[in-house]
Amino acid sequence: xxxxxxxxxxxxxxxxxxxxxxxxxxxxxxxxxxxxxxxxxxxxxxxxxxxxxxxxxxxxxxxxxxxxxxxxxxxxxxxxxxxxxxxxxxxxxxxxxxxxxxxxxxxxxxxxxxxxxxxxxxxxxxxxxxxxxxxxxxxxxxxxxxxxxxxxxxxxxxxxxxxxxxxxxxxxxxxxxxxxxxxxxxxxxxxxxxxxx
Amino acid sequence: xxxxxxxxxxxxxxxxxxxxxxxxxxxxxxxxxxxxxxxxxxxxxxxxxxxxxxxxxxxxxxxxxxxxxxxxxxxxxxxxxxxxxxxxxxxxxxxxxxxxxxxxxxxxxxxxxxxxxxxxxxxxxxxxxxxxxxxxxxxxxxxxxxxxxxxxxxxxxxxxxxxxxxxxxxxxxxxxxxxxxxxxxxxxxxxxxxxxx
DNA sequence: GGAACTAATAGACCAGTCGTCTAGTATTGA
DNA sequence: TCAATACTAGACGACTGGTCTATTAGTTCC
Numbered sequence: 001x002x003x004x005x006x007x008x009x010x011x012x013x014x015x016x017x018x019x020x021x022x023x024x025x026x027x028x029x030x031x032x033x034x035x036x037x038x039x040x041x042x043x044x045x046x047x048x049x050x051x052x053x054x055x056x057x058x059x060x061x062x063x064x065x066x067x068x069x070x071x072x073x074x075x076x077x078x079x080x081x082x083x084x085x086x087x088x089x090x091x092x093x094x095x096x097x098x099x100x101x102x103x104x105x106x107x108x109x110x111x112x113x114x115x116x117x118x119x120x121x122x123x124x125x126x127x128x129x130x131x132x133x134x135x136x137x138x139x140x141x142x143x144x145x146x147x148x149x150x151x152x153x154x155x156x157x158x159x160x161x162x163x164x165x166x167x168x169x170x171x172x173x174x175x176x177x178x179x180x181x182x183x184x185x186x187x188x189x190x191x192x193x194x195x196x197x
Numbered sequence: 198x199x200x201x202x203x204x205x206x207x208x209x210x211x212x213x214x215x216x217x218x219x220x221x222x223x224x225x226x227x228x229x230x231x232x233x234x235x236x237x238x239x240x241x242x243x244x245x246x247x248x249x250x251x252x253x254x255x256x257x258x259x260x261x262x263x264x265x266x267x268x269x270x271x272x273x274x275x276x277x278x279x280x281x282x283x284x285x286x287x288x289x290x291x292x293x294x295x296x297x298x299x300x301x302x303x304x305x306x307x308x309x310x311x312x313x314x315x316x317x318x319x320x321x322x323x324x325x326x327x328x329x330x331x332x333x334x335x336x337x338x339x340x341x342x343x344x345x346x347x348x349x350x351x352x353x354x355x356x357x358x359x360x361x362x363x364x365x366x367x368x369x370x371x372x373x374x375x376x377x378x379x380x381x382x383x384x385x386x387x388x389x390x391x392x393x394x
Numbered sequence: 395g396g397a398a399c400t401a402a403t404a405g406a407c408c409a410g411t412c413g414t415c416t417a418g419t420a421t422t423g424a
Numbered sequence: 425t426c427a428a429t430a431c432t433a434g435a436c437g438a439c440t441g442g443t444c445t446a447t448t449a450g451t452t453c454c
Contacts (some may be wrong), residue, residue: 010431026311028226031411042433044415049431053412101314108373113307114223116372117298127373158382165366165379166359172369173362175313176305176324182362185355204401228441241403243442250442 011049013039018060023110024101027057027118058121064107065129072136082144083195086137090190093167094183102178103171112168134160141194150194163190208246210236215257220307221298224254224315255318261304262326269333279341280392283334287387290364291380299375300368309365331357338391347391360387 017039021030032053036043050056075085096105103109108130115122138160144150153159166186173182214236218227229250233240247253272282293302300306305327312319335357341347350356363383370379 025314026225028223029311029315032413033410043413043435044433045431047413108369110310112369112373113310114226116369116375117222118226123373123375130370130373158386161370161379162363162367162382162386165370165383166363167366168369169362169364169366170359172305172309172313172365173327173358176309176320176327178313178320182358185359186362189355189359207402230440230442239403241405241444242401244444245402 010041010045014041014046014049014056015060015063018056019064019107022057022060023104023107026114027111027122028114054119054121057115057119058125061107061111061115061122061125061129065125065132068129069132069136072133076136076140081147081149082140083149086140086144086150086194087191089137090167090187093171094180094187102174102180103183104175106171109168109171109175130164134164137163144194148196151196153194166190204246207238207242211238211243211246211253212257212260215253216261216304219254219257220301220304223311224308224319225311251316251318254312254316255322258304258308258312258319258322258326262322262329265326266329266333269330273333273337278344278346279337280346283337283341283347283391284388286334287364287384290368291377291384299371299377300380301372303368306365306368306372327361331361334360341391345393348393350391363387 018035138156141156145152170182170186174180215232229243335353338353342349367379367383371377
């Protein structure tokens, strides 16, 4: 009662190890054996928690998306202008790039193209997560127009989607070139396009 | 003499079938057996033409990049303003989307994230191709500023890279959502940002 | 014709894949 | 206490992956 059921802990361990491995190598490229070895869970247990590898991938993405959106919500709920929040959000992409592999955290970057042709279920989870994220960005744009920190835009939804597209593309270009320049340019372009003053 | 050596024809057949399969499913997800079967080449022959699957991937990308750049060169050498050429280039992304899988042709879209963490050789080929493509886009921006069809920009190289990033991201979003809207928005945003008049 | 050489192929090989199955241990509730 | 459930354990099967060796088919030259 005081703690999570042990069952959930084990399940979470698999999910966590899986996320690390898969965000680095891709979904298809990582075998169950590797994930299980990494998380110290025997093979037999895997199929107790997940009916298939695809179902596992589905759970992994669901988990990831909900984590991600929760973090954005926390950011939005905090103090500061809409502009500050947006900047903080984008800057995090660069920060991740610095620490380990460039844009290595973001599963949309790593799995977007793979999952789209692999599993309808997984595709929908990721697509849904992106849609919600774009909504939140659009909301920030609206808020920024009100508090005067951002330039008003005609169609916040469209602008938010194109903003996200630019960052997604820039992340892939940075991965490909092993160079943060695309991400840095995205940041400066984003600022100069949207910021007042 | 009159014709290519048969050896080269066979090699090309493998490359062609490989490109179709891999641009749809990804590099790792497609086995040699499938490619060979598709191209009607016996399995035992593969290692006569390529020393390894990775070397094959390298050749595949080299082939693809050179095809792609040649097409751009042909477009640039043709008639019309820089603006027309750029528009024709981007519109092709949408046209591909319409016919079969969205943005299914572009190997940068499909393989960018996969290859970046898979093979240094393949990564370099793709990265090099993208760099050259961005150069050509930048050259069009410069030309457009001169012929008056496009708004002059401060840093054509940076603008071209961000332009490509936006389209790359939009293509992935379109793949993910099975909806051309992101690509269409990219087109209208590109036009309204760059076009004079 | 027959030797010498290259071009091309067949099929074996083993590591690795996902998923199943049977057996076993802990934990719970009555 | 005892039985039922929750969970662990890993061997096993059927199959696919890329790779390589041994062999055949084809050409060239004397």
